[in-house]
Amino acid sequence: MSPLLLDTHGFIWFVENDENLPTVVKSRIEIADTVYLSIVSLWEIAIKISIGKLVLQQEYESIEVGLDSAGITLLPISFPDTVHLLKLPFHHRDPFDRMLVAQAITHSLSLVSRDAVLDAYPIERLWK
Secondary structure, eight states: OOEEEHHHHHHHHTTTTOTTTTHHHHHHHHHHHHEEEEEEHHHHHHHHHHTSSSOSSSSSGHHHHHHHHHHHHHHHHOHHHHHHHHOOSSSSSHHHHHHHHHHHHHHTTTOOOOOGGGHHHHHHHOOO
16 A cells, blocks of 8 residues: 555544544555655644634644654655646645645655545545
């Protein structure tokens, strides 16, 4: 199985045990050898909390410890990621999702996301 990259909503729903995350997807995350969360997702979460568009069940500051306990590895943004971002067609305009797509391509990761628009890109999207 390919290593997984969690979309922001996939990460939140996984750690909060939210029913929006399909059971089969949750199981795939739990058994995956490697699961990543991009630093861009933490950036998105912090921004949405600060403008009042997102409320988490836990304090934002506890996410780092939660990553370790869940076996999720933080994925930094690399220069090659930005090169892929530069070349991506604008099937999707959200800058956070576009970076996740670029990272999925660069690092050969399956992207865990319910966002079907991402299927327009040459990535494997896991949601079923």
